[in-house]
Amino acid sequence: MGLNYQLVLWNKNKKVYDRFILLFVLLYLLLFWGITLITNSNTSLETLTIRSSGTLAILLLHIILSIGPLARINKKFLPLLYNRRHLGVSMFLIALIHGGFSIFQFHMLGDVNPIYSVFTSNLDYSSLHDFPFQVLGFLALLILFAMAATSHDFWLANLSAKTWKTLHMLVYVAYALIVSHVFLGAFQQETSPYMPVLMGIGFVVLVILHISAGIKEVKKDKQTYEASDEDWKYVCEIDEIEEDRAKIFIVDHERIAIFKYENKLSAIHNVCKHQGGPLGEGKIIDGCITCPWHGYQYLPQNGQSPPPFTEKVATYYVKIEDKKVYVLPKPLDEGTEVSPAIIES
Amino acid sequence: MKKDEFYIGYINQIPSKIKRKLKFTVWILVLVVIVFAVVFSFFQNKFKNSTFELTNVSEITGTFHSKPYPSVRIELSPNDYKNVLLLGFGKFGPDKDIENMESRLNSIEGKEVSIKGNLIYYNGKTLLQIADSEKFPVMKKESQLPERKINSLGEIEIEGEVIDPKCYFGVMKPGFGKIHRSCAVRCISGGIPPVFTTRSKEGNSEYFMITDSKGNKINHDILEYVGQPVKVKGALEQLDNWFILKLNVEDIELLKGNSKIYSN
Ligand code: HEM
Ligand code: FES
Numbered sequence: 001m002g003l004n005y006q007l008v009l010w011n012k013n014k015k016v017y018d019r020f021i022l023l024f025v026l027l028y029l030l031l032f033w034g035i036t037l038i039t040n041s042n043t044s045l046e047t048l049t050i051r052s053s054g055t056l057a058i059l060l061l062h063i064i065l066s067i068g069p070l071a072r073i074n075k076k077f078l079p080l081l082y083n084r085r086h087l088g089v090s091m092f093l094i095a096l097i098h099g100g101f102s103i104f105q106f107h108m109l110g111d112v113n114p115i116y117s118v119f120t121s122n123l124d125y126s127s128l129h130d131f132p133f134q135v136l137g138f139l140a141l142l143i144l145f146a147m148a149a150t151s152h153d154f155w156l157a158n159l160s161a162k163t164w165k166t167l168h169m170l171v172y173v174a175y176a177l178i179v180s181h182v183f184l185g186a187f188q189q190e191t192s193p194y195m196p197v198l199m200g201i202g203f204v205v206l207v208i209l210h211i212s213a214g215i216k217e218v219k220k221d222k223q224t225y226e227a228s229d230e231d232w233k234y235v236c237e238i239d240e241i242e243e244d245r246a247k248i249f250i251v252d253h254e255r256i257a258i259f260k261y262e263n264k265l266s267a268i269h270n271v272c273k274h275q276g277g278p279l280g281e282g283k284i285i286d287g288c289i290t291c292p293w294h295g296y297q298y299l300p301q302n303g304q305s306p307p308p309f310t311e312k313v314a315t316y317y318v319k320i321e322d323k324k325v326y327v328l329p330k331p332l333d334e335g336t337e338v339s340p341a342i343i344e345s
Numbered sequence: 346m347k348k349d350e351f352y353i354g355y356i357n358q359i360p361s362k363i364k365r366k367l368k369f370t371v372w373i374l375v376l377v378v379i380v381f382a383v384v385f386s387f388f389q390n391k392f393k394n395s396t397f398e399l400t401n402v403s404e405i406t407g408t409f410h411s412k413p414y415p416s417v418r419i420e421l422s423p424n425d426y427k428n429v430l431l432l433g434f435g436k437f438g439p440d441k442d443i444e445n446m447e448s449r450l451n452s453i454e455g456k457e458v459s460i461k462g463n464l465i466y467y468n469g470k471t472l473l474q475i476a477d478s479e480k481f482p483v484m485k486k487e488s489q490l491p492e493r494k495i496n497s498l499g500e501i502e503i504e505g506e507v508i509d510p511k512c513y514f515g516v517m518k519p520g521f522g523k524i525h526r527s528c529a530v531r532c533i534s535g536g537i538p539p540v541f542t543t544r545s546k547e548g549n550s551e552y553f554m555i556t557d558s559k560g561n562k563i564n565h566d567i568l569e570y571v572g573q574p575v576k577v578k579g580a581l582e583q584l585d586n587w588f589i590l591k592l593n594v595e596d597i598e599l600l601k602g603n604s605k606i607y608s609n
Contacts, residue, residue, distance in 0.1 A: 013359070020371065024378050031382035042392035047518040055385040059378065076366040079352050079359065105517070106528035109435025111535040121527030123569075129601060130573060134527060189522045192388035198381065283351040295353040 017083040021090050028056050046105050053098035054186075058178060060091035062202045065175060069213035075281070078292055085151045092148035099141045102134065133185030140177035143170045156275065165276065179203070232319065232326040238343060239323070241265070246289075248280035251329040255280065256316055258325060259289060259300050264340035266300035267316035267327050273305075279313070302337040320344075390519070395467035397515035402476050405429055406459040408488040413556045413589055414538035415439045417460060417473070420490055426585040430472040430538060430554075431460070432511050436528075438536025438564075442478035456485040465515040469586065470552060472514055495584050502578035504600060505543030507555065507571045509533050513540070526572025539567050541577060541590055553581075553590040566594045574600040 032052040036043050067084050070077040107114035107121070118138050124130035147168055149155075156164050179199065187196050235249050241260040248270055249256050255270035257280030268289065270280045277293030284290070288297035288306060298305055298313060305311040312335030317328040320341045332338065350360035359367070407419035407429070415431040415438075431439040446453055461481045462473040509532035512520035519525055521542070533539045541553040557563050558579065579592030 024374065027375070028378050028382050031379065032386045035383060035386040036389065039387060040389055040392055042394045042518065043389075044392075044516050044518045046516070047392075051385070051389070055381065059381045063374065063377075074366075076363050077370070079363060079367055080370065082352075106525070107531060109437075110531035111436065112531075117527065117531055121530040122572075130523070132527070133523075186524060189519070189524050190388075190390055192390075194384050194388045198384050285351070285353065290351070290353055292351070 013079070014083050014086070017079075018086055021087055025056065025090065025094070028052070028059065032056070046101060050098055050101045050105065053094050053101070054182075057091055057095035057098055058182065058199075058202075060087065060094065061171075061175060061178065062206065064088055064091060065171070065206050066209055069209040072213040073209070073216055075292065081293060089148045089151055092144040095141055095144055099137060102137070106134070128184065129188070131184045133181050133188075136177045136181035136184070140174040140181060143174040143177070147171060147174075153274070232328055235325050235327055237323055238265075238320060238325055241325075244284040246280040246282070248278070249327065251327070254331065256327060256329075257289075258318060258327065259284060260343075261287075261300060263343045263345065264300075265318050265320065265325060265343065266338065266340045267318045268298065268300065268303045269314040269316075269331060269334075271313070272296055273311040273313060301340055302335055304335045392518040393467060393520075395514050395516070395518075395520065396465065397474075398464045399516065401463065402461055403464050403473075404459050404461050404481075405464075405473060406457065408490050409453045409456060409458050409460075410493065411443070411454055413554055413560055413584075414562055415443055417458070418490060418493065418585065426490065426493075427471065428585050428587055430470075430510060431462075432465075432472055432474045432537055433535075434474060436511075436532040436535040436537065438538065439475055440536055442475040445478040446482065450482070450485050453482075453485050455488055457488050457490075458482040458485050465511065467514040468550060468552075470510070470514055472510055474511070493584060495582050495589070498581040498583055498588075500578065501581045501590075502576065503541075503543050504574065504576045505541055506574060507533075507539050507541055507567060509537045509571070510540040510552075511537050513542070522572065529572045530568050533564050533571055534568055536564060539563065539571070551588060553588040556589060556591050558591050558593050560589075560591055563594065567597075570594070570597045570599065576600055 029052055032055070033048055036048060036051075064084060064087055067077065067080045067087075071081045103114050103118060107117040110117060112120070115138075118134050119132070122130070122132040122134075125132060147170065150159065150164065150167060159167070182199065183196065233251065235258065236247060238260070241247050241258060244259075244261050246257040246259040249258065255278075256267050257270040257278075258265055258267045259280075261284045268279065270278055272279050272291040272293065274291065274294055274296045277291045277296070279289055279291055279298065282290045282292045284300065285297070287299070289300050290297050296305065296311060297309075298311065301315075303313040303315045314331040314334050315336050315338045316331060317338055318341045319326050320343060325341075350362055352360060352363050405417055405419060407417040409415070409417055410428075416428040417431065418426055418428050421427050431442070433439045433442055443453075446458070450458075459482045460473065460475060461477050462475045465472040465474065506521055507529075508521050509529040511532055512525060512528060514520075517525055517528065521529070539555045541555050543551050543553075555563060555567065555577075557566075576598040577590065577592055578596050579590050582589040582591065
């Protein structure tokens, strides 16, 4: 696999996205600091920093975790997915300020190493009520760090998509750790019910979004066809595929996308080499299949990214008989040239 | 036929329907940001007006005593004395600084000295984080004050929390409870005197320096009880503006639930 991670470069939409991230962060901090200084002016700068960054990080985490399912439920949300990694890295940096300041404030300038102190200053590991909640935040921060550090496509290319994806699924572990961190920590002492209620709503919204997205995904699979041997399989009528778009079929547990363009049909493996985006939900743009997630492109007739890029996906044989579309389920080697099936009008 | 919209991140033109959806999303997010910010800031517990003069060095003059914990005794008005507890830098007690002073001036026990440092004060108690112990004080004098009187007030049993006074009377907000517990452990472990605080029904807090039953300082032995609601019992004494509580660590009882000072 080549080093074609340059494909996703800085561009106007990313800049707009980043500007919105900055705007939201500033709005949050302004409100938090302003309201605290006005209503509770005996606070300290350290506490303001720790609390505003901690709560902002968990707000951003909720937004980040919502984007995936939202984009699956409604494709119009895909632009939010496009630059999610910048949101992720921003969230990590803000969490780092929170964790860093907490470690400085509560553990530095003392008689033992501050990290050692995080783990040992409270040893009630067997008690829920008195649990050393800072340890949970620390572990979550390590996960967020690993994710932020490997978020660049360079790592995606070098870690293999599967390892990378597993690593990034750890975000759910981080979320669980952080929720426990807050409920076993600050909420034991900050006794206003509104904060836990807000966190509860956040949790419920996330669960609902994930379940709805899951149901949608399962339904999508039901619409497709099962086939498992090496005979030609009938999949659909030509008219069922829209121009410059594809339909996705499951064959042998693999998804195949059949594209229709310029009176031709071509079939390729549905999984984008970048981050596994669904190519069959993409569109043919300038003669190339374009991934809906980050816009990686492939030529329909051979599954190869146009030069200078070197990504390749598997291709399949398709044929048309009597306006009916058939596919041969056996995948060809990645990047194999296949003559498109011609649609006779 | 309806327009087949498709968003590609690196192509600048965003299709109009998608753009409308995004605008709507942005407004929802603005709302969410406002709700989170308001809830997390407005509903914080009230902070105390405790003060740590971090950037301001003061000088206090009075009689030094090392027991039960190093302090300087000053006269506020005739027959009204106040003990200012001495502290080191960071999460340390004053031992290192007092060593510095005594290596220059020999023993300063019971002598009048002028010590520089940063003041910490809240609710009638004052503490001093010693500064520049390598140079100050430059001299010691005979004490101008009468002998200290320590009054015995009998046995008591009370509920409250063991805190580290540097943070509690100073800049940590909050400087007590679960949030602050590990910091208080660090401070007391580093030699800062453990202080017991309670809150009466009338809302007045009382403060007690804690020693072992013989009146010696305790630090490491009490760590596991710091920052949690506890019930303590022991012999109560009064030294000017401070109570002293002499106790056996084994008699400390951990209570579950919030300590009364959380209502602060
Ligand atoms: C080294 C890692 C961490 C440490 C030492 C740490 C420490 C703390 C401490 C001491 C508090 C109580 C502060 C107070 O209420 O005054 C706190 C609260 C909180 N933490 Fe963390 N934390 C860490 C990581 C994280 C991470 C990664 C997140 C989320 C992304 C997070 C989110 C929060 C939230 C939302 C609160 C409650 C609100 C607040 O009081 O600030 N923490 N943390
Ligand atoms: S372009 Fe990123 S997954 Fe396809």
